[in-house]
Amino acid sequence: MKVRVPMMIQDPLTTRVKGMQPTEDFYVTNERYFLDGPISERVAVLDLDPQTGALMRGVPFLPPKPGQRVGSYALQNEQDIYARDFNQVSVFGTVLRTMDLFETADALGRPLVWAFDAPQLLLVPRAGQWANAFYERDSHSIQFFYFPIHPQSNEMIYTSLSRDIVAHETGHAILDGIAPDLYNAITPQSLALHEAIADLTALMMAFDSHNLRETVLQQTGGYITNSTAFSSIAEEFGRALSRESHAAFYLRTLLNRRTLDENDRSVDDYGKPNLVPRDEPHALSEVLSGALYTVMVKIHESLKKREAQRMGTSEYSASGRALGIGAARFKRMIFRALDYLPPGEISFADYGRAIIAADQASHTEPSLEREWICDEFVTRHMVSDRAAMQVETNVAHPALADVDLETLVASDWAAYEFANRNRKLLGIPPAIPFHVRPRLDVTKLYYGSDGTRKIRECILKVLWDQKEPNPLGRRFPAQRQVSAGTTLAIDWETRRIRAHLMSDASETQRADRDAILRRLADEGTLQLERHAQAPGGHELQSAIIAETTGDLMRVRGAARMLHILQEA
Ligand SMILES: [Zn+2]
Incomplete structure (x- = not known):
């Protein structure tokens, strides 16, 4: 069944400033059922009365009329974006669209699972008055708050009406399902990865809107470098909060020169040092998201030239098409890498290698995009040199020659036995217990000069605990436990190892x-x-x-x- 859901294109203020239509339609196709709420198989909106905390009546679901195929939700007035019912439907649609971006064969090629043991992610669109929004695994929920536009004002900013913020929090929930160990991780870069992916999810949701792409490119003359609509997260939110402090207009910008290079003394436009503290996850996340956004800008610029030449038009005329192609390519690289992350504590370098592996496994010829990624990781000191970004892909191994992948996916016991027999291949230390994660059976679409190809993979992940010194003083135990692991991606057809990635055990991460x-x-x-x-x-x-x-x-x-x- 198909259900039409109107949702916000950006946030109310931004669309007003840009002179845009505030909403667009999304057609939900991946859910098996729909109920009043909105509620579907995997997402449920719970709107609470701010005074009493009681559950309010949800928006009625209207199934397709006889002879038709598209259902909808019964809104009083679709143009009234501040109405509660619109808010409920918009947040529902934005979350489902965000999930869709990850699940498609053009990205992960598999259904997402939540990190908690329940079918539905709960969305609370108006959780109370506070300038905040967060995903919380324990309550299976994303809670969105609202706050006055000025301290004395009755006009509210609803975080659940900001596409950036909704996509950002959904990104946290999705990544928690993909890489659940990050929730209990203590490596600053593991925590920062959550922030960076959440911000990049918001970016992909901005690129996903045809209306927003066209409006922004029109206003910038075809560049994505000088536009806050694409490179800033939570614009309206940041603007309201920064009114007194005159801080940056947005919470975090993706267009930055943040770095881990200790010799870097440069500052940004606001006088803030580009060198970030290694132990502050939010600041750290900007190093990674800034690096990847720089790559996205390079992809766009080069496609713009190529498309302009091919079509015989100006680069400006080619900029929209180039952004569509470039964003899809960028999404494949940054999202597919998430399924390749080793379980346990990880570093930016782990993620960087996963990006390279996910791309190189199918596009074996050298690629400019991969070179740009390596450049950014080296320049910003996320890795010491280019060699640290090298990964082997499509490797034959005797252990895989006659393994039954169907059984490996279906049976925990078979997967454990396989891993136990192949401890050396998987890097599991001898004589210690380990866990095997549920295997992933994914089918992804790859694009080549000779058309598209479907690749089916079995992704196996093993995880174990290890001890390390815990020099926090006498109040705390002398040792601490951290987890490490390996991811193996096996090509279903060739039985070759498409990717083999182990967690970063470096001294730097421990420090x-x-x-x-x-x-x-x-x-x-x-x-x-x-x-x-x-x-x-x-x-x-x-x-x-x-x-x-x-x-x-x-x-x-x-x-x-x-x-x-x-x-x-
Ligand atoms: Zn966040």
């Missing part, structure tokens, strides 16, 4: 963990389990819990501190 834990302990955010109780006996929401057994500590839920406002 970064020391730094962030020390800071969190000093701030009182990191608490040993027995202290982490509020006076009423409830667990402190803001605390990050360190569980201990004997002389060993492990940290849970560090990703909970990643609320959108952290950096503002």
